[in-house]
Amino acid sequence: MRVTHNKPPAAAPIRRPVIHLAAALFTCLAIAPAIPLTIPLAMADEGDHDRARRALQAGEILSLRTIIARVEDDYAGQIIEVELEREDGRWIYEIELLRSGGALVKLELDAGDGTLLGIKGRDIQRTIRSDRRH
The missing domain is CATH 3.10.450.40 (Nuclear Transport Factor 2; Chain: A,)
Known part of the structure; x- marks a missing residue:
């Protein structure tokens, strides 16, 4: 005898594209002001690295x-x-x-x-x- 279990169909996920879009937009707006600040910091680090390398090469x-x-x-x-x-x-x-x-x-x-x-x-x-x- 064969027993089968009928599973009810899975409920379709509820999509909330408006909420996801709003969250993404909020994240971008929150991060955007900090982006220009990271560029000079990266350049400053490279300058420090170069100065340290020159000091080593000069025997300082x-x-x-x-x-x-x-x-x-x-x-x-x-x-x-x-x-x-x-x-x-x-x-x-x-x-x-x-x-x-x-x-x-x-x-x-x-x-x-x-x-x-x-x-x-x-x-x-x-x-x-x-x-x-x-």
């Missing part, structure tokens, strides 16, 4: 590879962020380390010679490798 700053190697040798923790910034006419590497216990430590290094300019965070003494302490 150490390479990122060199800085990372020094930080890994001198400090305990995983590097999670590196920024190169120009402050008061000086290039500075700002580096964030994540320690094994979850503490964040921020280092500021002179980009020209790698000298430590500042360090912030918890358990700083435990961040500096024992053979590197003065």
Whole structure:
């Protein structure tokens, strides 16, 4: 004996094109004023990148590879962020380390010679490798 189950036909989806159109228009109008702001920011970033490259080529700053190697040798923790910034006419590497216990430590290094300019965070003494302490 064969049993068949008759399923009722699926209800047709209700279309609301006017609502979708209004939502799309609202989104476009909300985003439109911000578009011109993103163009100069992108151009500014490229300018910063070019200045940093020229500083490296001119020997004004150490390479990122060199800085990372020094930080890994001198400090305990995983590097999670590196920024190169120009402050008061000086290039500075700002580096964030994540320690094994979850503490964040921020280092500021002179980009020209790698000298430590500042360090912030918890358990700083435990961040500096024992053979590197003065």
